[in-house]
Amino acid sequence: MAQHFLLSAEARTLSLKEIYKGGEEKAYLTFKKLRWQQTNGEAVCPKCGCVDTYEITTRRKFKCAACHAQFSVTSGTIFASRKLGFCDLLAAICIFVNASKGLSALQLSRDIDVQYKTAWVMAHKLREALAAETASEVVEGEVEIDGAYFGGHVRPENMKEDRKDRRLKANQSDRRRVVIALRQRDGRTLTFVRREEAEGVAIAKARVAANSMLFADEAAHWDALEMHYETGRINHSQMYSDLNGKHTNMVESFFSRLRRMVQGQHHHVSHKYLYQYANHAAWMEDHRRNSNGANAFSLLGASLAHPVSRTWKGYWQRSSFA
Template sequence: MAQHFLLSAAARTLSLRSVFSEGEEAAYRRFCRLRWPETDGAPHCPVCGCMDVYDLSTRRRFKCAACHRQFSVTSGTIFASRKLSFVDLLGAICLFVNASKGLSAVQLSRDLDVQHKTAFVLMHKLREALAAEVSEIQLEGEVEVDGAVFGGHVRPANLREERVDRRLSSNRSGKRRAVVVLRQRGGRTVTRPFLREAQGVDFARERIVPGSVISADEVAHWDLLEPDFNMQRINHSEAYSLNGIHTNGAESFFSRLRRMIAGQHLKVEGRYLGTYAAHAAWLEDHRKESNGRLADRLIGGALAAPVSREWKGYWQRRAA
């Protein structure tokens, strides 16, 4: 019997032991190589593109010989204005990608001995960077569409005579959200949260190429996609897969997301649900890559992303 990839040595190409034993300089060089891969880590000015720069090595900064601007390897990126050292940042990313069902900010703060606020913002910055991978992607071919609800749990009353039917919309919490997933077979996974699953119809039209084959369940609102797509429907009350028609890929994503929320985060606010869904989708799409490759992919994406307008100065704005 063949060994599962995640159990093999090929899946383990990065470890905390190696990160901290190699030290700060090796972590810094890794960030440089991933920020400027076309020059194998040799810096160039992010403003004018000049390759002639001075290395201010005592401060790990560079100065452009053309426009005289100073910059660092993290200038203008998600990691701008960072306080963590490069080895701690790489260690945090190693822990982040190693967690196949997500990682709580409390656990990361304990592992790295940093404040919970630091871990919380860092992880959301990483989720913002990985979500950018599919921000403009269009799905085609065979695509599975499905939705599931998260949050908004209403605790039943203590006395039986005071309990209400929580299935009725009038007795539900306003915090309940639906996540709609579009998953291309053999391709990428795109997600978005809505108040109601039916709102995902326009989302599907926006992100799926017309004429593609869509597999969906028997929920009525997916009928609206029939004029633009080749629809294949599966009635889950009769079978989960029939003649090659199924939504098993979408269900696999929801399984990971539910375990991520229930097992790690315990509670997710509706305004952040989309970032957690994007995180679960990213883990699903790259589940057959080694953890070292995942770390490099995430660092490269974060260094290519602009400064986060939502998360830079997050706690300062909340305190104000």
């Protein structure tokens, strides 16, 4: 029997031991090469694009010969205004991608010895950067669609006579949200957080290419998709697959990862940030057959290509950004 890829040596191409053994200088060179890939690590001014720069070696900064602006390798990126060293940032990314079912901020803060707030914001910045990969993605071919509800649990009262019918809308929490997922077979997974699963119809029309084949369950709101796409419906009360390709098992696999992430790692996820965790689970699901080194450098490259976060920069100071 062939060995599973994730158990093989090819899946382990980066380790914390290797990162810290290489030291701060090697990590810094890695940041430079991934930030300025087209110039093989040679600095490019983020303001005017000039390649004629010189390095201020004592401060690990650069100065542009054209506009005289000073900048660093993380200026204008998701890591702008960082205080952690490059070695610690690279180690944090390695730990982040190694956790196949997600990583709690508390565990990350202990692993790299930083405050919980620092780890929490860093993890969310990484999730924002990885989500940018599919921000404008359109799926095509064979696509599965489904929704799963998260949060909003209403705890029943202790005394039987005090309990309410939690099936009624008046007795339900307003924090309950549904994650709607579009998953292209052998492709990417797109996630959206909404209040009702029926809102997925409009999402599908906008993000699924014409002439695609849609697979869904027997929920009535998916009937509207049959006017626009060829569809394959599966009744889950009878079977999960007809053994001829009609199923939603791949999108259910994503939901399984997300539920394990929420229940097993984070235990509680606010409805305000559920979209972040859904994007993280989708990215891990789509990159599950890559080595941890490939995932780490891919995420680092995406982070260095992503602009300053207007959501997470100054989060704990409650700073507001345009």
